[in-house]
Amino acid sequence: MKKLPGLMACIALMVVLLFACKKDSNNDSNDTVDCSTITTTFSGTVSPLISTSCAKSGCHATGSTNGPGALTNYTQIFNSRTRIRAVVASGQMPEDATFSAQQKAIITCWIDAGAPNN
Secondary structure, three states, rough: OOOOOHHHHHHHHHHHHHHHOOOOOOOOOOOOOOOOHHHOHHHHHHHHHHHHHHOOOOOOOOOOOOOOOOOOHHHHHHOHHHHHHHHHHHHOOOOOOOOHHHHHHHHHHHHHHHOOOO
């Protein structure tokens, strides 16, 4: 019985440490972006970014089976928009480069606006 208070203290300490070490649920893919100052269109800003950073050989060019596959036209990009937003916002993609905060905002704001074909 003398060991019971010590055991209870150890259990309490373990519980406190367990909750102190929980993963931070705040990640970039869920962060909001202020789109009020971002002007973005598919043809003028989004397509050129994806063409030069994503739709290239070894990544998401024609015939690609990587991730969502090819990202060479509006339909393919539109159909993959949710996945694109998540990996761009989190910084997972593009693999061989890093989008600036402005470039990430262009893509996320375009998707958040409904990904119009404009």
